[in-house]
Amino acid sequence: MALLIWFYMHNKYEEVIPTRFNRQRREVCFVPNDESEPVIVPWESVTAWVIQAQGANQYGVQRQYGMGVGFYHEASGERFTLEFVCPALPIAISNWEAIRAYMEYEVHTLKEITDPLDLQGPDDPPHEGLHTFRNARARLHQEIRDKQRGWVYGFFWYLFHVMTFWTLPFYLTEWEVGRVKRMARQALPEAMRDWSEPLPKEQWAKPSPELLRMSAQVRALHTRHPQRPITDIFAEVYRAEKSGRRSA
Numbered sequence: 001m002a003l004l005i006w007f008y009m010h011n012k013y014e015e016v017i018p019t020r021f022n023r024q025r026r027e028v029c030f031v032p033n034d035e036s037e038p039v040i041v042p043w044e045s046v047t048a049w050v051i052q053a054q055g056a057n058q059y060g061v062q063r064q065y066g067m068g069v070g071f072y073h074e075a076s077g078e079r080f081t082l083e084f085v086c087p088a089l090p091i092a093i094s095n096w097e098a099i100r101a102y103m104e105y106e107v108h109t110l111k112e113i114t115d116p117l118d119l120q121g122p123d124d125p126p127h128e129g130l131h132t133f134r135n136a137r138a139r140l141h142q143e144i145r146d147k148q149r150g151w152v153y154g155f156f157w158y159l160f161h162v163m164t165f166w167t168l169p170f171y172l173t174e175w176e177v178g179r180v181k182r183m184a185r186q187a188l189p190e191a192m193r194d195w196s197e198p199l200p201k202e203q204w205a206k207p208s209p210e211l212l213r214m215s216a217q218v219r220a221l222h223t224r225h226p227q228r229p230i231t232d233i234f235a236e237v238y239r240a241e242k243s244g245r246r247s248a
Helices: 001-014 091-104 132-143 151-163 168-182 190-196 207-222 231-248
Strands: 020-022 027-030 039-042 045-056 060-073 079-087
Touching: 001 168, 001 190, 020 060, 027 190, 039 060, 039 207, 045 091, 060 091, 079 091, 132 151, 207 231
Parallel strands: none
Antiparallel strands: 020 027, 027 039, 045 060, 060 079
């Protein structure tokens, strides 16, 4: 059953047109299901949410998580959404933060936000794979030589990877990434290709004054309360902004 589900999900790469985020235009391009023409909306009109659900069965309590993005299309009066399952709540939040960082902070590579252990070299591909395992092993040996780690830590590091089939998971990851790259993705609509073309820097769109003001409030609150969850800070600033609008 797991293999059938895996093949079904991977075969979708042949027919799904990916959503694109353009930070030069500050726009997002969606292609709804069963549609051939893209829908382009302003970046700041996009809404994101995280889903958390739990239920009980004969095996115990099960929890499910997901992340979604969407927007309200004024021209058609419809709401378009895109949702996908995530293995954990922090990963669902991190997916959105990765997109937000790309659009707002000019993050250029996945390494800048997804490699906290710095296990990727300058010429390594952005995904995890055999190279991350080899880099981790080389770092372990260096830390043992520098007496930052003891031999007991090294022993259990090797024991863990032997019990998890050594480099087999990393070879499987490399194979999976390569298969996705080789699959024939559905051709992008011409309007989407034209929209994806780079713009001269003087034509780049700028953040709205509202976003700049709320971002400054978030940074100020985070400076005063660095241990407070960032999601709570975002929520407080958003509530204050909405309340200010109503009172005005």
